[in-house]
Amino acid sequence: MSATINIEGASLSYGGEGGLLALADASLSVNRGEFVAVVGPSGCGKSSLLKLVSGLYPALKGSVKVNGEAVTGPLKIVGMAFQNPVMLPWRTTIENVLLPLEVVEPHRGQFRRRKKEYRGWAEALLETVGLAGFGDKNPWELSGGMQQRASLCRALIHKPDLLLLDEPFAALDAFTREELWDVMQALWQEHKFTVVLVTHDLREAVYLADQVHVVSNRPGRIIHTRHVTLARPRTLESTYEPDFVALVQELRNHISEARQAA
Amino acid sequence: MKKVFSRGVLAPWIATLILFAIWEASVWVFDVEEFILPSPTATFGALIEFWGPIWFNAFQTLFTTVTGFLIAIVFGFVLGVAVGASALLYQALYPLLIGFNSIPKVAVVPILVLWFGIGTVPAIITAFLISFFPIVVNVATGIATLEPELKEVLRSLGARRLDILRKVGIPRAMPYFFASLKIAITLAFVGSVIAETVAANSGIGHLMLQASSSFRVPLVFAGLLVIAFLGIMMYAIAAVIERRFTGWATRGAAGNEYATGG
Structure with a gap:
């Protein structure tokens, strides 16, 4: 089993209304069994998106649905991994x-x-x-x-039907990180759960995801979505091929725009 | 490695011997009267001469101290968990606890005597009253300073507050708890001896009071030595238990040292 996610016009602020706005009017939908990556400049509210989906924090506005049902609290069908183990x-x-x-x-x-x-x-x-x-x-x-x-x-x-990953490979050295990409890809191909991966590593996003969403500067909203149609299983060699490099380049430009917009 | 270890074991004995040597020499050089400061030899002489009553009274003191201490452990742990887990209780009770701890316990003993009469009970209660405070503060601190990430791992699974307390809060507070036991046990001796000197028919404190009123000063000092010795023994027991249960807190370092010791 795996889960679907529908976020519509969601806002999230820390410290209630009038607090620091982390997400503004963000919309995102994830299909069953899809691997989605969310990338963006640091501090843009990427992780807040996960907190919404996991039910750890309630949305200020808008709706968050998992499997068609509104999220009101932590979900037991969710597995989470963080940057810190x-x-x-x-x-x-x-x-x-x-x-x-x-x-x-x-x-x-x-x-x-x-x-x-x-x-x-x-x-x-x-x-x-x-x-x-x-x-x-x-x-x-x-x-x-x-x-x-x-x-x-x-x-x-x-x-779990839904795996939420909050920069889980960010603190690792490059070799270990790439090794774990393969581990992650194999696990996902075997179990076919839905995955939302938050990362600031564009190669990682392209390597693992079916869809990459680019989030703008704080308050975050999704400004660009890119399908990744590269064949699976992807290998480290494929990350040096022109298709892959071009995709990373394209996302890189979107991030630059997002940063300048601030 | 072995040599370093045996040096570590010998060091406290040597330091103690040096202290006694300085003490003995000072008494001898400055020709101090025995009823002002008896020499270590005179003190040990008294220890041997009055071995019977010392042994009997030491046992009484040990009994009241350990009983009060055990009550303090149970009460302190439960209150510490409650205060640490609830911000409201923390705010409500902390000033009360500080105020209570500021009261000199020697001032409380006469009240206890009014309620319970002269004897064992006031000594047990005084030992308890003086030793529960560090336990409460330490356990509460251990639980209240829980890393938010540890909490979120469990919260994202839909864990209840009690689950988080049981699986993460209390285990994490154990090193704090055991550290506080080492402080509390020595305080418990202070408490029971205070009560014995004010209102008791037995115990080391009572013995010392009797001895000083008949100017048997070496016996007074023998009593002090006995209390110090009991305190060290109880501290050592607490330290061994601490290492047994919270080796993880020192990342196994203490455990290794323990292993080479055996």
């Missing part, structure tokens, strides 16, 4: 991955009974991201890239 240091890596199952229905009620099975899920996920055998390590014994892999597993363990 945010592992709980007192839990082992696998216990961190299992955390959502302890919280989300219907798993929380069955957690004790099905713990063995759930650990199996976690181990399988850890294996697909290249962390087989690291489950019993403490998260602070892992490198930043490994922690981010584990954090992806945590976002996916409860089989």
Whole structure:
């Protein structure tokens, strides 16, 4: 299963009405199973878009719908990963991955009974991201890239229909980041959940997404949408081909406009 | 490695011996009368001579201290969690707690004697009253300073406030809690000995009061040594428990040291 998203004319401000306006009249729709990237200058309200969709913050104006229903609070069909892996240091890596199952229905009620099975899920996920055998390590014994892999597993363990990624690869070195693009692409092709990826890395956006939305300077609104029709699975070699480079170039120009508009 | 470690173990003993040596030499050089400042040898002499009553009274003090301390742990932890988890309770109770903690506990003992009579109960209550405050403050701080990201990981899954407290808040506050136990246990000794000197029929404080009124000053000092020794022992126990349960907070460093020690 995967989810659809419809945002219409949504505004979001921190500190209520009259506060800092992060999003103004933003509209965005995402189809079932689509991989969408949102790019824009820093501080433009990209992350606020995710907060709206996840239900962590309510919209000031406009409507936010997931699967056709208005979002009024956090959704259990959502998995999230952030720039910071945010592992709980007192839990082992696998216990961190299992955390959502302890919280989300219907798993929380069955957690004790099905713990063995759930650990199996976690181990399988850890294996697909290249962390087989690291489950019993403490998260602070892992490198930043490994922690981010584990954090992806945590976002996916409860089989969410919708994955929200808030610059999850931004703090990693270039090689690890590109490695994780492939991990992400493989996970998505296997499970076909809907993904919204917020990033400021245009190559990353083009590499992973079906559609790239460009957000203007604060207060953010979507000023440009670009379909990416490159064949899948995309490879690192393909990022040096003219089609790919031209797309990145085009998006780059839109970002420049967005920055100058301010 | 081994040599460094054994030096670390020897250091406190050597420092203590040096202190006693300076003390002994000063008494000898300046020819101080025994009823003003007895030498360490005289003090240890008294310790051996009055071993029976010292042992009996030390046990009484240890009992009242530990009982008061245990009550303080339970009460302090529960109140700390409540105050840390609720901003409203924090604001409501903090001034009260500060005010209460500012009251010299020696002024409270006569009231306790009025209520409970002379004996064990006022000593237990005084130990409790003086030692719960650091526990409350530390636990509350540990919970109130929770990183917003840790909270959002759980909130995005639709976790309830109680879930967040149980899965993240309390585990994260544990290092603060154990740190406060080390302060609280030494304060608990102060509390019970204060109460014993004012109103009790037994305990080290009572013994010291008796001894000083009959000018057996070496015995008074022997009492001080016994209290100091008990305090160090209880502190050490608290420290071992702390390392056991919150090794993650020091990223395993303390655990390693512990392992080489064994």
